[in-house]
Amino acid sequence: MLSAGEVILQQLMNGLILGSFYALIALGYSMVYGIIKLLNFAHGDIYMTGAFVGFFVFGILAGTVGSSWGGVILAMLAAMCVCGLLGFLIQLLAYRPLFDAPRLSLLITAIGVSLILYNTVMIITNGEYMFFQHSIPAGGLTFGNVTITWVQLVLLAITAVLMLVLSWFIGTTIWGKAMRAISLDKPTCRLMGINVNKIIGLTFFIGSALAAVAGVMSCVYYGSLHYFMGYMMGIKAFTAAVIGGIGSIPGAMLGGLLLGLLEAAGTQALGSSWKDVFAFSLLIIMLIFKPTGLLGKTEIERM
Amino acid sequence: MALMEVTDLTMRFGGIVAVDTLTFNIDKGSITALIGPNGAGKTSAFNCLTGFYKATSGQILFEGQSLLNMRPYKITHKGIVRTFQNVRLFKNMTVMENVMSGCHSISKQFVGGALLRHPAQRKEEAEIRRISEEALKFIDILDLKDRVAKNLPYGYQRRVEWARAIASRPKLLLLDEPAAGLNREEKNDLVRLIRRFRNELGITVFLIEHDMGLVMEVAEKIVVINFGTKIAEGTPEEIQANPLVIEAYLGKDDDEGGPVQ
Amino acid sequence: MEHNENIKLQNIEVTANTAAAEEAAVEEPTVIQRKGIAGAWDNFVEGMYRLVETTKGKILVFGILLIAVGTMPLWASSYVLQVAWNAMFYMLLAIGCNIIVGYCGMCDLGYAAKFAVGAYTSAILVKTFGWNFWLTLPVVIIFAIIAACIMGGPVVRLRSDYLAIVTLGFGEIVRIVARNLEITGSASGISGIPRPYLFGVQLTKIWMWFFVFIILVIIFVIASNRLKNSRFGRALEYIREDEDAAEAMGVDVARYKLWAFIMGTVFGALAGAFYAMQMAAISPNSFQFLQSANILLAVVLGGMGKVPGVMAGAAFFAIFPEVFRDIGEYRMLIFGIALVIVMIFRPQGLWPERRR
Numbered sequence: 022m023l024s025a026g027e028v029i030l031q032q033l034m035n036g037l038i039l040g041s042f043y044a045l046i047a048l049g050y051s052m053v054y055g056i057i058k059l060l061n062f063a064h065g066d067i068y069m070t071g072a073f074v075g076f077f078v079f080g081i082l083a084g085t086v087g088s089s090w091g092g093v094i095l096a097m098l099a100a101m102c103v104c105g106l107l108g109f110l111i112q113l114l115a116y117r118p119l120f121d122a123p124r125l126s127l128l129i130t131a132i133g134v135s136l137i138l139y140n141t142v143m144i145i146t147n148g149e150y151m152f153f154q155h156s157i158p159a160g161g162l163t164f165g166n167v168t169i170t171w172v173q174l175v176l177l178a179i180t181a182v183l184m185l186v187l188s189w190f191i192g193t194t195i196w197g198k199a200m201r202a203i204s205l206d207k208p209t210c211r212l213m214g215i216n217v218n219k220i221i222g223l224t225f226f227i228g229s230a231l232a233a234v235a236g237v238m239s240c241v242y243y244g245s246l247h248y249f250m251g252y253m254m255g256i257k258a259f260t261a262a263v264i265g266g267i268g269s270i271p272g273a274m275l276g277g278l279l280l281g282l283l284e285a286a287g288t289q290a291l292g293s294s295w296k297d298v299f300a301f302s303l304l305i306i307m308l309i310f311k312p313t314g315l316l317g318k319t320e321i322e323r324m
Numbered sequence: 325m326a327l328m329e330v331t332d333l334t335m336r337f338g339g340i341v342a343v344d345t346l347t348f349n350i351d352k353g354s355i356t357a358l359i360g361p362n363g364a365g366k367t368s369a370f371n372c373l374t375g376f377y378k379a380t381s382g383q384i385l386f387e388g389q390s391l392l393n394m395r396p397y398k399i400t401h402k403g404i405v406r407t408f409q410n411v412r413l414f415k416n417m418t419v420m421e422n423v424m425s426g427c428h429s430i431s432k433q434f435v436g437g438a439l440l441r442h443p444a445q446r447k448e449e450a451e452i453r454r455i456s457e458e459a460l461k462f463i464d465i466l467d468l469k470d471r472v473a474k475n476l477p478y479g480y481q482r483r484v485e486w487a488r489a490i491a492s493r494p495k496l497l498l499l500d501e502p503a504a505g506l507n508r509e510e511k512n513d514l515v516r517l518i519r520r521f522r523n524e525l526g527i528t529v530f531l532i533e534h535d536m537g538l539v540m541e542v543a544e545k546i547v548v549i550n551f552g553t554k555i556a557e558g559t560p561e562e563i564q565a566n567p568l569v570i571e572a573y574l575g576k577d578d579d580e581g582g583p584v585q
Numbered sequence: 586m587e588h589n590e591n592i593k594l595q596n597i598e599v600t601a602n603t604a605a606a607e608e609a610a611v612e613e614p615t616v617i618q619r620k621g622i623a624g625a626w627d628n629f630v631e632g633m634y635r636l637v638e639t640t641k642g643k644i645l646v647f648g649i650l651l652i653a654v655g656t657m658p659l660w661a662s663s664y665v666l667q668v669a670w671n672a673m674f675y676m677l678l679a680i681g682c683n684i685i686v687g688y689c690g691m692c693d694l695g696y697a698a699k700f701a702v703g704a705y706t707s708a709i710l711v712k713t714f715g716w717n718f719w720l721t722l723p724v725v726i727i728f729a730i731i732a733a734c735i736m737g738g739p740v741v742r743l744r745s746d747y748l749a750i751v752t753l754g755f756g757e758i759v760r761i762v763a764r765n766l767e768i769t770g771s772a773s774g775i776s777g778i779p780r781p782y783l784f785g786v787q788l789t790k791i792w793m794w795f796f797v798f799i800i801l802v803i804i805f806v807i808a809s810n811r812l813k814n815s816r817f818g819r820a821l822e823y824i825r826e827d828e829d830a831a832e833a834m835g836v837d838v839a840r841y842k843l844w845a846f847i848m849g850t851v852f853g854a855l856a857g858a859f860y861a862m863q864m865a866a867i868s869p870n871s872f873q874f875l876q877s878a879n880i881l882l883a884v885v886l887g888g889m890g891k892v893p894g895v896m897a898g899a900a901f902f903a904i905f906p907e908v909f910r911d912i913g914e915y916r917m918l919i920f921g922i923a924l925v926i927v928m929i930f931r932p933q934g935l936w937p938e939r940r941r
Contacts, residue, residue: 060749118929125692126932128749129885132878133928136921144914252874256757259750298761301754308747309739374833400835408833414826425823429835431816435844438815439808445815452816492835 027167032285034169038242040281041180045235046258047265047273048187049108049228055204055268056224057120062131063111064232065255066138067104071233072246073142075100076153079240088156090175093241097179100233108229109222117218143248150247153240176238183234184274187227191270200224204268253297257284260304266317275315327352327496327528328373328404333382335368335552342368344552345382350496350530355522357543358532361572365552366532367409370500373530374406375399386496401429403495409504411481415474419484422473423459426491427452459491462525463517479510486517490525497521499531503538511535515542540564548572630936654799658792666791672903673798674860679883679899680805680892681852686881687890688818689845690825692749695736695756696853697876701763702732703854704861704871708775709768711862718781718862722855729854730847737846741839756877764869774868781862794863801859802896805852809892812848821845822890886927886934894936 023031046068053061079088079096086092115134119127161170191197199220203210210217239254240246257280265276280300287299307314326349335343342365350356360366371377373384375396384391391399400406405426414422431452437445460466463483468476473484482502489497499518503511515538521527533539539546540560548556548563550572556563563569636642658666682696706728710716736755740748763769770776780788788794812818820841823831832838861867879902887898909916927935 115925115929119932122928122932125686125690125885125889126928128692129882130925130928132882133921133924136917136924140914140918140921144918148914256750256753260754263747263750294765295761298758301758304754305739305751308743308751312743312747376829376833395837396832397835397837400833405835406833408830412827412830412833414823414830416826417822421819421822424819425831425834425836428816428820428823433816435812435817435848438812438817441811449815488834 023166027165028289030164030169031167032289033282034167034173036282036285037177037278038173038281039284040261040278041177042235042239042254042277043258043261043280044274044277045180045183045231045238046254047262047277048184048270049232050259051262051265051267051269051273052200052224052228054262056200056221057116057127058124059116059127059131060259061228062128062255063134063138064228065251065253065258066135066142067108067229067251068232068236068239068254068258069246069248069251070107070138070142071100071104071229071236072240072250073146073151073236073248074103074233075237076151076240076246079153079155079237088154090157093155093157093237097234097237100237101230104233104236105226105230108225108232112222112225117221139248139251146248148248150245152245154244155241157241172241176242179234179238183231187231188270190227196220196223257297257300260300263304263314264307266314269314269316272314272316279315325352326350327387328530329383329385330369330373331383331385333369333372333384334380335365335372335377336380341552343372343379343549346549346552346554348547348554348557350528351545352528353522353526354545355518355529355543356531356545356547357539358530358547358549359534359536359539360549364550364572366549367500368552369549370406370498370532374404374498397429400492403493404498405429405489405492405494405496406498407485407489407500407502409500411478411485413473413481413484413488415472417473418469419460419465419471419473419476419487420453420456420469422484423456423469423487423491424452426459426488427455429492430455455493456487456491459487462490462520463487478505479507482506482510490521490527494527496528496530499529499533501533502531503533503535511538514538518542655796658795663791666795668904668907670791670795670798670863672900673795673802674856674863675880675883675899675903676802676896677798677805677856677859678853678880679887679895680802680809681849681856682880683849683884683890683892683895684809684812684821684852685845685849686884687895688813688821688825689842690889691842691845692752692881693849693877694749694753694874694881695759695877696752696849696880697872697874698736698752698756698759699729699732699850699853700857700860701759701872702729702850703857704867705763705769705775705857706854707858708778708861708867711781712775712778713768718858722858725854725858726851729851732854733847733850734843736850737843741842741846753874753877756872756874760869760872763872770868772869774866774870775861776866776868778861778865778867780865788862797859801856805856806892806896809852813890813892817841817844825890882924886924888934888936891934891936894934897936898934 046064049064049067050061053059053064075096078099079092082092082095086095111134115130116127119130157172159170161168161172161174163169191200199210199215200223202213202215203217203220207217239250258277261276261280262273263276264280265272265274280303283303284296284300288296291299328350330349331347333343333346334341344365346365346369348358358366358369368377372379373391375391375394375398379392386399386402386404389402391402391404394402414425431448433445433448437448457466457469460469463486465480465483465487468480468484473481476484482505486502502518503514506514518529518531519542521529531539531543540563543560546556546558546560546563547554548566548569555568555572556566558566633646637646657669661669678696678700681699682693685691685693685696703725706725707718707721710721710724711718736752740751743751763774764772782788783793783797786793788797813822820831820836823834823836824838824841828838880899883898883902884895885898886901887896888894905920906916909919912919
């Protein structure tokens with residue numbers, strides 16, 4: 022039996038890991054929403070695709086670089102590149118022609134893209150579970166009966182580094198500034214000579230690459246992957262983005278971690294069959310009492 | 325007699341004071357205009373009157389009743405109807421359907437009536453059509469009634485918006501820069517129409533407008549604001565002679581004539 | 586004095602000018618005549634509209650349609666009847682969803698939850714409590730209204746994008762709750778629901794349900810048309826077109842959105858109740874997200890707000906998987922690709938605009 026303190030520690034760790042996945046995916050949702058006001062429904066499937074790309078690359082590399090951290094990191098980089106490019110292409114082919122169309126058409130297109138990714142992977146994998154077998158040494162820091170594994174710690178570290186890099190990128194580089202400017206006023210950005218389409222493409226690239234990292238991380242953490250893993254994850258990551266304040270980068274990070282922690286607590290209290298209900302109820306409560314999210318700004322409508 | 329009394333109206337956006345202790349009256353049966361240089365707070369004041377912005381402080385009384393904290397649709401139900409600066413029609417609907425929206429606030433059938441189509445509902449529906457056709461006839465665009473709004477030229481879209489406004493049989497009509505984007509002929513037409521709204525339909529008209537010539541021609545009383553506060557109020561002649569107004573529009577050391585463009 | 590004359594002169598000018606402009610404006614708008622199949626399709630639909638506008642045409646078109654569909658049990662196999670029944674069921678759902686999405690412009694990603702409410706209410710009352718099915722219908726309506734208020738209440742004041750995700754959330758909540766509660770039969774659902782009687786005959790054969798659903802479709806079409814052509818329906822369309830302008834014209838936007846939600850839910854719940862009775866079994870798997878997505882897509886592809894288009898869209902969604910049974914797992918992939926292509930080239934849906 023675990024003591025109360027140990028249970029809290031364990032669930033805290035579970036919540037942080039889950040929250041990292043949510044946060045990394047939520048960033049993509051939030052960035053894309055901020056810049057073109059699209060609920061990118063396919064984003065959850067990009068996460069899933071990232072997991073599979075990582076899985077296959079890992080399998081190929083296992084012979085040469087081994088199946089420990091080296092292989093995982095390379096697989097992660099490969100998945101980032103492939104998914105970043107995939108996100109960019111999706112944006113280019115499916116979304117760009119519809120930037121001026123009614124918003125609902127764009128949303129439907131996103132559902133279409135989601136169906137394409139989902140079914141392609143399903144056909145390739147025959148709809149079966151895949152198992153990610155790595156030889157990362159077990160063990161970690163032990164507190165009483167609870168062990169925090171090295172895997173958990175490394176995953177958290179990767180998330181933290183990525184978030185810091187992204188914050189730096191958005192906050193100080195010219196591209197990051199352009200992104201923020203576009204989310205405020207697209208026509209003015211065009212007039213100021215910003216290549217809006219290029220920046221939107223970049224946003225998709227970065228968002229998708231981050232989702233791919235989450236995908237590979239979840240392979241390592243859970244050890245298995247399947248074609249429908251992106252659906253629930255995607256919706257909940259969007260929930261996280263809304264909780265943090267959609268369009269806000271720190272909001273997505275905070276929302277992700279918070280949702281992860283709350284879900285871990287909720288699972289502990291109510292049992293795992295209710296955990297999704299818990300997450301959605303949280304979303305709805307949030308939207309009723311603070312629809313702009315924790316870090317979102319209230320905008321004054323202009324007539 | 326004042327139909328609407330605005331007292332110490334103040335509107336803040338964060339640190340910016342868009343409207344500052346603005347006080348004026350709209351007399352019943354008058355044509356009143358609110359003017360001011362760009363960024364003077366006209367639109368903010370206008371949006372406070374129609375409930376689209378929530379005033380920070382002050383009072384707005386319509387027929388003695390406060391309009392503060394009232395949702396825009398409720399204000400419309402009180403008999404105040406507005407138009408928009410850049411025409412906001414229901415683009416994919418016909419002209420007739422657009423104008424019928426004016427009758428929304430003066431009719432009351434709901435889901436039950438719609439499903440059952442009982443005599444009361446049919447009678448009301450016929451009445452809505454009659455009023456809408458009358459409004460279209462008044463603006464002289466009845467022959468466009470089956471056209472889809474988005475396919476009309478801009479000048480006609482403006483007219484549809486006016487027809488939509490008068491179909492609600494308002495006591496007070498608020499026009500937000502009604503002459504924006506109109507050519508000279510259409511502006512003259514507008515002057516004639518505004519007078520007809522008042523003379524033939526008995527509607528009190530309040531407008532905010534950039535076009536000084538139009539305002540001087542049509543308004544009986546003019547309120548001038550700058551930096552959110554009232555700097556002058558009076559008849560067109562008084563306003564044209566007011567040094568404060570000339571200063572606001574032309575700057576201090578300019579000795580060229582009045583603000584008439 | 587001079588000033589006055591000037592105005593008069595200008596007025597004359599104005600009337601002359603307006604007359605000229607009016608002539609120009611009254612000209613028929615230029616319609617882009619599309620080529621090939623698309624053009625033929627446009628012409629066909631426009632011709633049908635013109636035909637249906639006359640009384641004779643109405644009798645002719647609906648007469649032929651009724652005879653063709655009504656005699657189906659005589660010449661079609663029970664498999665075809667089953668597919669046709671399924672198509673009609675989708676039509677009912679699409680007509681209901683169209684009130685929310687097509688008329689009012691709200692994005693609903695959880696419509697399956699609405700028909701789940703009706704299906705479960707009816708199934709539980711009939712199976713567990715032994716009610717007569719027809720008596721459960723008023724209860725279904727009441728439950729639908731309550732469910733719509735719970736699901737719609739929080740969201741109608743929100744921006745439209747949030748609405749999509751909240752409806753999706755509620756869709757999932759309903760499904761998960763149904764999977765976890767005892768009264769809804771947990772994961773295996775409710776089966777062996779006794780079939781209802783109509784005029785003393787138990788509705789056991791597919792052709793009987795076929796006729797029941799024809800009548801339902803007719804009722805739904807009439808009801809949704811009546812809603813559309815009324816003060817209520819117009820208010821919904823004003824909201825869809827421009828929320829601020831609708832509010833300025835005196836429409837209580839939140840209240841009307843909620844009522845659109847309620848009406849959509851009532852339609853969906855009634856369809857769900859009949860679905861449960863025909864299937865004699867329901868399970869949480871019948872109410873998955875894919876179901877909601879299919880209904881929404883039927884409405885959007887059919888050309889939001891246009892009832893005949895929406896029905897065509899629904900029929901397409903029911904028949905497509907059957908026709909493409911052979912290509913198996915590639916079916917949904919092709920479907921996704923088709924969806925993206927249609928949206929890019931015809932975002933307003935496949936049903937043509939009327940020309941005026």
